[in-house]
Amino acid sequence: MIVAHPELQASGTQQFLKEAAHSADGVTWHPLKWVNTNDNAIIGQERKMLQNYTRIILQFPLYWYQAPALLLQWLAVVLHTDDEQKMAEKELGIVVNIGQPLSDYRLGGSQGFSLSELLSPFAAIARRLKMKLLPLFVIEQFHYQQENQKKHLLVEYLQYLELEQPFTFAKKEEWFIKHLQQIINSESKNEVEESTWNAVLELFQERSEELAELKAEIKIMRRDDENQI
Amino acid sequence: MIVAHPELQASGTQQFLKEAAHSADGVTWHPLKWVNTNDNAIIGQERKMLQNYTRIILQFPLYWYQAPALLLQWLAVVLHTDDEQKMAEKELGIVVNIGQPLSDYRLGGSQGFSLSELLSPFAAIARRLKMKLLPLFVIEQFHYQQENQKKHLLVEYLQYLELEQPFTFAKKEEWFIKHLQQIINSESKNEVEESTWNAVLELFQERSEELAELKAEIKIMRRDDENQI
Numbered sequence: 001m002i003v004a005h006p007e008l009q010a011s012g013t014q015q016f017l018k019e020a021a022h023s024a025d026g027v028t029w030h031p032l033k034w035v036n037t038n039d040n041a042i043i044g045q046e047r048k049m050l051q052n053y054t055r056i057i058l059q060f061p062l063y064w065y066q067a068p069a070l071l072l073q074w075l076a077v078v079l080h081t082d083d084e085q086k087m088a089e090k091e092l093g094i095v096v097n098i099g100q101p102l103s104d105y106r107l108g109g110s111q112g113f114s115l116s117e118l119l120s121p122f123a124a125i126a127r128r129l130k131m132k133l134l135p136l137f138v139i140e141q142f143h144y145q146q147e148n149q150k151k152h153l154l155v156e157y158l159q160y161l162e163l164e165q166p167f168t169f170a171k172k173e174e175w176f177i178k179h180l181q182q183i184i185n186s187e188s189k190n191e192v193e194e195s196t197w198n199a200v201l202e203l204f205q206e207r208s209e210e211l212a213e214l215k216a217e218i219k220i221m222r223r224d225d226e227n228q229i
Numbered sequence: 230m231i232v233a234h235p236e237l238q239a240s241g242t243q244q245f246l247k248e249a250a251h252s253a254d255g256v257t258w259h260p261l262k263w264v265n266t267n268d269n270a271i272i273g274q275e276r277k278m279l280q281n282y283t284r285i286i287l288q289f290p291l292y293w294y295q296a297p298a299l300l301l302q303w304l305a306v307v308l309h310t311d312d313e314q315k316m317a318e319k320e321l322g323i324v325v326n327i328g329q330p331l332s333d334y335r336l337g338g339s340q341g342f343s344l345s346e347l348l349s350p351f352a353a354i355a356r357r358l359k360m361k362l363l364p365l366f367v368i369e370q371f372h373y374q375q376e377n378q379k380k381h382l383l384v385e386y387l388q389y390l391e392l393e394q395p396f397t398f399a400k401k402e403e404w405f406i407k408h409l410q411q412i413i414n415s416e417s418k419n420e421v422e423e424s425t426w427n428a429v430l431e432l433f434q435e436r437s438e439e440l441a442e443l444k445a446e447i448k449i450m451r452r453d454d455e456n457q458i
Contacts, residue, residue: 006266006305037235063301063304063305064301064304064305064308064310064350064353064354065349065350065353065354066295066296066301066350067295067301068301068305069298069299069301069302069305070298072292072293072295072296072297072298072301073298075292075293076235076292076293076297076298079293081293111353111356111357112352112353112356113349113350113352113353113356117346117349118349118350118353120294120342120346120347120349121293121294121295121342121347123341123342124293124294124340124341124342124347125293125294127340127341127342128340
């Protein structure tokens with residue numbers, strides 16, 4: 001989790017995400033500082049850090065439709081174009097936050113370009129280093145988000161950090177059940193609370209089974225359809 | 230002409246372009262320095278400079294498929310997203326130099342993305358500020374270029390800086406004739422040299438007339454064809 005924000009402390013979005021990331025397993029929050037081209041000790045440290053992780057997530061706000069200068073300077077100094085062997089097979093994720101609605105970023109939208117176009121240099125980097133690019137994670141207009149939207153964001157963000165790729169529905173369910181169980185086991189609760197949480201968990205597992213049955217049925221129906229052709 | 234190169238003095242490409250730009254009319258070569266977010270005096274100067282020109286050209290090498298951090302920092306500090314009124318109708322040009330052949334930058338090419346995709350943030354900037362985006366000017370593998378390729382580059386580059394948009398063939402011809410006449414008038418030459426230059430100019434003008442006649446003929450032929458349908 002490489003965080004590039006010129007004014008990290010002042011950013012409400014980043015402070016929110018930081019708190020979330022700290023509750024995730026095996027995630028290191030690494031805020032970027034300006035790296036001097038000649039500071040080989042720091043460059044070595046940064047390069048070594050990259051080696052230690054299998055999923056590298058670059059997190060930044062968009063400035064003039066691009067990543068901040070801070071991140072580009074860091075990339076230019078720390079990452080070499082011949083790092084393919086070191087970086088191959090690692091995952092590259094992008095968490096980008098924007099001040100406008102995501103729907104502005106499309107053909108004919110007020111920004112006129114999609115984020116996938118604007119951030120294509122990162123796809124080119126992943127391609128060059130044979131890294132696996134994760135789906136773009138976009139946070140839109142954090143400051144306008146309601147409390148329940150933020151809760152939803154928190155869950156999606158944690159899944160982005162923790163879940164194995166590809167992010168299937170089944171894996172997301174598993175993740176939910178695991179986290180619910182953790183809540184039930186870890187926190188000191190009175191009996192009423194505990195039973196409530198247990199009920200939620202049971203309900204969730206039940207639904208999950210129902211859903212699996214539903215999927216199986218659809219599969220059979222499809223096969224029948226195909227056989228009729 | 231805003232030049233963003235982290236090691237400007239050491240860049241042979243940039244020194245070559247600098248010499249060329251100095252021979253052009255009304256062109257200011259402005260190398261970027263790091264601008265501190267709080268340095269309002271410098272920021273004011275840079276903003277005022279932008280007001281004084283109708284064609285603004287950003288010139289830079291590509292680092293990790295993007296403009297250098299130096300340029301992005303300058304953009305973030307100097308240009309405001311509400312500068313539309315100040316920047317509208319100005320022209321925005323991009324001169325980018327790449328170390329690989331241009332043909333690598335395409336679908337299925339070794340870089341996998343076109344420069345037009347990778348540099349789309351600049352198209353988004355132009356769009357946002359209602360500036361007219363000039364066609365991308367690409368310098369590929371300058372250090373492998375032969376002497377005659379560099380001469381060709383020089384001419385194209387000067388035309389990019391000086392010529393009115395759109396860059397039609399007729400305007401390029403006019404530009405050539407003007408420059409040949411300048412050479413003939415300005416330099417001290419012996420008679421033989423002078424007559425040679427005059428011969429070149431005459432030949433060029435003659436060809437230019439021939440070409441105009443040819444074009445007119447094609448136009449008539451096309452019209453005839455259309456009438457027969």
